[in-house]
Amino acid sequence: MIINVGxxxxxxxxxxxxxxxxxxxxxVKITRLYNSGKSGQGACVISDVFPKFKKRLDLVxxxxxxxxxxxxxxxxxxxxxxxISMKFAPKLLSLGKRVVDLSADxxxxxxxxxxxxxxxxxxxxxxxxxxxxxxxxxxxxxxxxAKLLANPGCYPTSAILGLAPLLAVNLVDTDSIIxxxxxxxxxxxxxxxxxxxxxxxxGDFRAxxxxxxxxxxxxxxxxxxxxxxxISVVFVPHLLPIERGILATIYLKKAPGAKLKVGSxxxxxxxxxxxxxFIRIKPDGIFPRIKDVVKTNFCDIGVKDFGxxxxxxxxxxNLLKGASAQAVQNMNIMYKLPETAGLL
Numbered sequence: 001m002i003i004n005v006g007x008x009x010x011x012x013x014x015x016x017x018x019x020x021x022x023x024x025x026x027x028v029k030i031t032r033l034y035n036s037g038k039s040g041q042g043a044c045v046i047s048d049v050f051p052k053f054k055k056r057l058d059l060v061x062x063x064x065x066x067x068x069x070x071x072x073x074x075x076x077x078x079x080x081x082x083x084i085s086m087k088f089a090p091k092l093l094s095l096g097k098r099v100v101d102l103s104a105d106x107x108x109x110x111x112x113x114x115x116x117x118x119x120x121x122x123x124x125x126x127x128x129x130x131x132x133x134x135x136x137x138x139x140x141x142x143x144x145x146a147k148l149l150a151n152p153g154c155y156p157t158s159a160i161l162g163l164a165p166l167l168a169v170n171l172v173d174t175d176s177i178i179x180x181x182x183x184x185x186x187x188x189x190x191x192x193x194x195x196x197x198x199x200x201x202x203g204d205f206r207a208x209x210x211x212x213x214x215x216x217x218x219x220x221x222x223x224x225x226x227x228x229x230x231i232s233v234v235f236v237p238h239l240l241p242i243e244r245g246i247l248a249t250i251y252l253k254k255a256p257g258a259k260l261k262v263g264s265x266x267x268x269x270x271x272x273x274x275x276x277x278f279i280r281i282k283p284d285g286i287f288p289r290i291k292d293v294v295k296t297n298f299c300d301i302g303v304k305d306f307g308x309x310x311x312x313x314x315x316x317x318n319l320l321k322g323a324s325a326q327a328v329q330n331m332n333i334m335y336k337l338p339e340t341a342g343l344l
Contacts, residue, residue: 003335006032006069008088009079010061011049013186014102017324018077019046023056025328025342027335030057031072036080037063064088070095075334077327078102082214086124089148093127098334099148100327106131106150107218117214133222134330136339137161137276143333151330152222154322155181155215155237158248160222161279161299162314165272166252167227171260172310173253174231179219181248182238183318184290201241213237244319245290250312265305273301277340278321278329288315297325297343 005022009015010033022028035041043062047054069076069092076092078085078101085105092099108114109129111122122128132146133139135157143149152160159179166172185201216235223231254260260268266284273279280300282288287302293315302313316322325343332339 001027001335001337003028003331004031004072004074005029005331006034006073006076007079008034008064008076009036009081009084009102010046011035011044012079012081013319014323014327015077015079016050017319018079018327019050019053019057021324021328021342023053027337027341030059032065032068033059033061034064035061036084066091066095069097073097075100075331079324083118083120086122086127089127090124093148098146100134100151100330100334101131101149102151102323102327104153104214104218106148107133107152107156108221110217110221113217117217134326135160135222136326136329136333137273137279138164138222138226140333143330144336146330146334149330149334151323151327153215153218154183154246154316154318155213155235155248156218156222157322157326158246158299158314158316159219159233159235159250160226161316162248162250162301162312163223163252164226165269166265166310166312167223167231168272169268170227171255171258171268173255174223174227174229176253177223177231177233178251179233179235179248180238180251181235181246182240183246184240184242184244186244186319201239204241205238207236207238210236242290244317245294246314246316246318246322247288247290248314250314252310252312254308254310260305265303265310269301269303278343287313290315293317293321295320297321297329 046061047058075098082104085101085103131148131150132142134149134151269281278297282302288300294317297320300315332341
C-alpha cells in the first residue's frame with residue numbers, strides 16, 4: 001500500500017519534521033506541499049527552504065490548490081498554527097480526503113472553552129463534533145476509522161500518558177493534581193518574537209502562562225473522560241533554553257483508602273502500557289531525561305510511590321511524540337499499517 005500524502009503548512013517546524021519522517025516511510029509518497037495561502041507567502045521549492053532535502057524532495061510549496069489535492073492526495077496533514085486549520089479541514093473532508101490536524105482546532109470539544117483560550121469563535125462546529133482525539137494509547141479503536149483526526153498537543157501528551165494508569169483505577173485524589181512541565185523553545189513554533197530570541201532564552205529558565213495555558217482545557221477534558229468525573233489540574237509550563245524536548249513532573253496525592261504495595265505502582269504502569277510500542281517504563285526509582293527521548297517517538301515514564309504521594313516524571317520530544325511523529329503513528333493506525341512504520 002502506498003498513501004499519497006499532502007502537507008499544508010510544510011515550512012514550519014512540524015512540517016519540516018513531517019517531511020523528514022515521511023521520506024523514510026515505506027508506505028508513503030509525498031505528492032504535494034502547500035503553505036497556508038496567507039498574503040505575502042509566495043511559491044518556494046521546499047529544498048531551498050530546507051537544503052537538507054535537496055535531491056530527496058524538490059517539490060514546490062504553493063498555496064493550496066483544491067484540484068491538485070483532489071487528484072493527488074489520499075490524506076492531508078495540517079501542520080498549521082492554531083485557529084487556521086478549521087478554515088481548511090471542511091474543504092478537504094468535502095473532497096473525500098482524510099485529515100490529520102496538528103493544531104488545537106479540533107481537540108477541545110466545547111467551542112465556548114475553545115474561544116476562551118484561543119480568542120476566536122470556532123468556525124467548524126459540525127466537524128468539531130466528529131473529530132477523533134488522536135492519542136493512540138487511549139483511543140486506538142476510534143482512530144482506525146477516523147476521517148478527521150485531532151493530533152494531541154505536546155504538553156497534553158506527556159501529562160495524559162503520565163497520569164492515565166493511576167486515573168484508570170482511581171488511585172489518586174483528582175482534586176490535587178499538579179503538573180510542572182518544561183519544554184524546549186521549538187514548542188512555540190517559528191515566531192519572530194523577542195521572548196524567543198536566542199539572546200533572551202540562553203542561560204534563562206522561566207515559567208509562563210501559569211495555570212492559564214491553552215493546553216489546560218485539553219488536559220482536563222481528556223483526564224475527566226478517563227476518570228469519569230470532572231478534573232481540573234494545576235498546570236504550570238516552563239521554557240527551557242534548549243531546542244526541543246519536554247519533561248513533565250506530576251505530583252499526586254493518593255485517594256482516601258487507596259492501597260498499593262511498595263513497588264507495585266511501577267508494575268501497574270508496565271501492565272497498563274504492556275502492548276504499547278512507544279511507551280517505556282523506567283525501573284523503580286529511575287527517572288527519564290530529555291536526552292533519552294529527543295529525536296524519537298518514545299514516551300519515557302518514571303514513577304515513585306512515597307507513601308501518601310506519588311510522583312510521575314514523563315519525557316517526550318515535543319516535535320515527535322508531541323507532534324509530527326505521533327501524527328505519523330496515527331496515520332499508520334488509520335491505514336492499518338504497522339504502528340511503528342517510519343518511526344523506528
